[in-house]
Amino acid sequence: MSFPTETEGFQVDGPGNPPEFHRRSFKLKPVGDYDVDIKIDACGVCGSDVHTVTGGWGKQNFPLCVGHEIVGHAVRVGPKVTLVKEGQRVGVGAQVYSCGDCKQCREDNETYCQVNLINTYGSEWPGTGIISQGGLASHIRTHEHWVFPIPDALSTKTVAPMLCAGITVYSPLVRHGAGKGKKVGIVGIGGIGHFGIMFAKALGAETWAISRSRAKESEAYKLGADGFIATAEEGWEVPHRCTFDLIVNCANSSSGFDLAKYLSLMDVHGRWMSVGMPEEEGQVIKAQNLVSNGVLIGASHLGSRREMLDMLQLAASNGLEGVVEELKLGEEGLKEAMLRMKKGDVRYRFTLTGYDAVFG
Amino acid sequence: MSFPTETEGFQVDGPGNPPEFHRRSFKLKPVGDYDVDIKIDACGVCGSDVHTVTGGWGKQNFPLCVGHEIVGHAVRVGPKVTLVKEGQRVGVGAQVYSCGDCKQCREDNETYCQVNLINTYGSEWPGTGIISQGGLASHIRTHEHWVFPIPDALSTKTVAPMLCAGITVYSPLVRHGAGKGKKVGIVGIGGIGHFGIMFAKALGAETWAISRSRAKESEAYKLGADGFIATAEEGWEVPHRCTFDLIVNCANSSSGFDLAKYLSLMDVHGRWMSVGMPEEEGQVIKAQNLVSNGVLIGASHLGSRREMLDMLQLAASNGLEGVVEELKLGEEGLKEAMLRMKKGDVRYRFTLTGYDAVFG
Numbered sequence: 210m211s212f213p214t215e216t217e218g219f220q221v222d223g224p225g226n227p228p229e230f231h232r233r234s235f236k237l238k239p240v241g242d243y244d245v246d247i248k249i250d251a252c253g254v255c256g257s258d259v260h261t262v263t264g265g266w267g268k269q270n271f272p273l274c275v276g277h278e279i280v281g282h283a284v285r286v287g288p289k290v291t292l293v294k295e296g297q298r299v300g301v302g303a304q305v306y307s308c309g310d311c312k313q314c315r316e317d318n319e320t321y322c323q324v325n326l327i328n329t330y331g332s333e334w335p336g337t338g339i340i341s342q343g344g345l346a347s348h349i350r351t352h353e354h355w356v357f358p359i360p361d362a363l364s365t366k367t368v369a370p371m372l373c374a375g376i377t378v379y380s381p382l383v384r385h386g387a388g389k390g391k392k393v394g395i396v397g398i399g400g401i402g403h404f405g406i407m408f409a410k411a412l413g414a415e416t417w418a419i420s421r422s423r424a425k426e427s428e429a430y431k432l433g434a435d436g437f438i439a440t441a442e443e444g445w446e447v448p449h450r451c452t453f454d455l456i457v458n459c460a461n462s463s464s465g466f467d468l469a470k471y472l473s474l475m476d477v478h479g480r481w482m483s484v485g486m487p488e489e490e491g492q493v494i495k496a497q498n499l500v501s502n503g504v505l506i507g508a509s510h511l512g513s514r515r516e517m518l519d520m521l522q523l524a525a526s527n528g529l530e531g532v533v534e535e536l537k538l539g540e541e542g543l544k545e546a547m548l549r550m551k552k553g554d555v556r557y558r559f560t561l562t563g564y565d566a567v568f569g
Numbered sequence: 570m571s572f573p574t575e576t577e578g579f580q581v582d583g584p585g586n587p588p589e590f591h592r593r594s595f596k597l598k599p600v601g602d603y604d605v606d607i608k609i610d611a612c613g614v615c616g617s618d619v620h621t622v623t624g625g626w627g628k629q630n631f632p633l634c635v636g637h638e639i640v641g642h643a644v645r646v647g648p649k650v651t652l653v654k655e656g657q658r659v660g661v662g663a664q665v666y667s668c669g670d671c672k673q674c675r676e677d678n679e680t681y682c683q684v685n686l687i688n689t690y691g692s693e694w695p696g697t698g699i700i701s702q703g704g705l706a707s708h709i710r711t712h713e714h715w716v717f718p719i720p721d722a723l724s725t726k727t728v729a730p731m732l733c734a735g736i737t738v739y740s741p742l743v744r745h746g747a748g749k750g751k752k753v754g755i756v757g758i759g760g761i762g763h764f765g766i767m768f769a770k771a772l773g774a775e776t777w778a779i780s781r782s783r784a785k786e787s788e789a790y791k792l793g794a795d796g797f798i799a800t801a802e803e804g805w806e807v808p809h810r811c812t813f814d815l816i817v818n819c820a821n822s823s824s825g826f827d828l829a830k831y832l833s834l835m836d837v838h839g840r841w842m843s844v845g846m847p848e849e850e851g852q853v854i855k856a857q858n859l860v861s862n863g864v865l866i867g868a869s870h871l872g873s874r875r876e877m878l879d880m881l882q883l884a885a886s887n888g889l890e891g892v893v894e895e896l897k898l899g900e901e902g903l904k905e906a907m908l909r910m911k912k913g914d915v916r917y918r919f920t921l922t923g924y925d926a927v928f929g
Contacts, residue, residue, distance in 0.1 A: 313837055321811075321863055451683045476672075477673055477681045486856055491856070491857075494852060494853075494866070495851030495852075496868040498851070499866075499867055500846075500870045501681065501870070502681055503870060506859075506866045507838070508856040508857075510861070
């Protein structure tokens with residue numbers, strides 16, 4: 210079995226507005242015994258991609274091929290691979306490696322590995338000088354632990370965004386107790402939030418969608434929401450004070466956000482978990498704001514392999530699929546995706562397809 | 570059985586630096602069937618008292634008698650009182666009433682009651698126009714739920730500060746898992762923090778004292794610390810990154826505090842709980858700061874009756890007592906206590922005694 214050293218894809222050479230994508234070849238990581246080579250069929254477009262290619266998150270390892278909601282087929286597997294079969298349809302998310310050996314990795318917290326955490330794009334594969342490259346490419350190679358078999362019931366196009374947007378909200382939901390008898394809120398009905406509503410409901414929680422206006426109200430109910438709160442309405446927080454067990458804040462901007470009001474929604478020791486990563490400066494928090502209900506504030510980073518497989522199974526069992534708009538891979542499709550994402554002009558996620566037409 | 574309508578104590582008429590205390594009579598709450606009248610023997614001096622009488626916390630209901638670490642004897646009990654016996658030595662902390670009926674109260678979260686939470690001083694007893702008054706007084710009256718029998722093994726002088734400082738750190742310790750196999754840190758070795766070290770150790774946790782310099786190192790070990798971290802030392806955080814399960818921040822100031830470094834100490838989903846209430850503006854928190862370990866940030870408000878009784882029993886069983894300096898009640902003693910507290914010139918708490926000499 211021969212392994213290639215390069216693949217072909219679309220890179221940006223630095224931040225741009227609009228970003229310019231260039232088709233070219235770049236190096237894959239050196240092959241390892243546990244590695245799986247994947248021929249890519251589709252890739253979702255994540256807010257992280259937009260922040261990265263437009264410079265909102267600052268310095269990155271350019272030139273860079275972004276994209277980390279990848280679905281494809283395993284075309285070669287290393288000799289020690291047991292978790293993935295050649296030919297299997299698989300997904301890759303936003304992380305492609307961790308040390309596997311530290312306390313965090315051993316406890317299913319591999320997305321919090323402190324030793325050797327490799328992002329799907331923009332991290333150096335240690336000791337190689339090679340920067341990891343994402344899914345706007347013909348192929349990707351990584352360790353089997355980070356390659357997830359996709360249940361047959363899920364379509365390639367709609368499952369792609371689950372691999373980052375989905376797991377990003379699924380993990381804090383299950384880690385912080387979403388389930389029967391719990392009142393759970395999802396702030397921000399977008400790429401991440403629309404999965405949050407579906408998953409919270411599927412996990413059995415009383416699920417509330419929390420949005421600025423009522424523009425997405427009927428869609429929120431279709432996604433599974435039991436209730437809807439519009440925060441542009443005077444006194445919106447009053448009937449819900451001290452009642453939520455968990456709110457996952459999926460909003461991608463923190464400007465004009467009256468955090469104290471949101472926190473007043475939480476029951477004693479309720480969890481306010483943020484999974485959006487706004488480009489703005491953070492928010493001022495005083496201990497005084499947290500005292501009246503003992504609320505806990507946190508954030509979350511992706512989810513473990515175990516959670517990823519559980520999420521995909523939950524989606525397959527409940528017929529859940531991402532609400533996606535399909536765009537064709539290529540310089541133009543990519544530019545459109547990034548610009549429209551930046552404006553928030555998408556309901557709720559783009560999936561790039563047409564890989565065969567581009568790469569053959 | 571006759572119940573008086575007034576008691577005598579020391580009030581301030583407004584914030585002052587130094588504060589001026591005036592001895593005078595003021596109204597007790599109207600008597601209720603569940604009320605206990607307590608003749609006060611001693612009262613600890615809390616940071617809250619200082620913030621209140623020097624104006625750091627802004628507008629309060631003046632004139633006001635502060636003090637909420639109260640030890641005395643029950644001298645009269647209402648006809649329906651079952652939790653306290655006449656003549657019994659008892660304590661009162663920083664809260665004297667809650668509705669007793671809401672979800673929070675029913676779940677041992679009465680210090681988070683959203684309906685009717687009465688602080689020991691400065692709150693209006695509903696519908697009466699009477700402002701609650703604290704322990705720098707001859708007597709106090711309140712509902713039996715907020716009156717705690719003191720085990721014989723504990724001395725009046727050293728147990729007084731447990732009733733606010735102690736419970737303030739005890740509750741987050743037990744609620745957030747301090748115990749065997751857990752690594753727990755206490756930031757700030759002062760009135761609250763010195764109890765934190767004792768209690769974390771008594772609960773079975775590996776206990777680390779975290780202080781700016783090494784000035785209090787030997788005292789920290791005497792209190793029960795297993796280890797000591799001095800944050801003025803370069804690279805102090807490095808050996809402890811991602812290892813703490815719980816840190817209770819008892820520091821009373823947030824200026825010059827590099828929160829991101831402290832948060833890097835936490836293991837995945839570790840809890841960073843603040844119980845100090847600094848007068849400064851809060852700290853800017855970005856979701857990005859919380860992502861690498863999924864740390865949870867929170868605060869805490871006192872502790873339930875059940876926790877108060879458990880804490881007193883833990884102290885009695887383990888021979889734990891507050892490290893206190895005794896001052897005599899009176900205009901001069903009070904002024905000295907407030908000024909020295911403001912400067913941090915106390916190891917680690919003042920208890921005011923000599924009530925008999927003042928009130929007979």
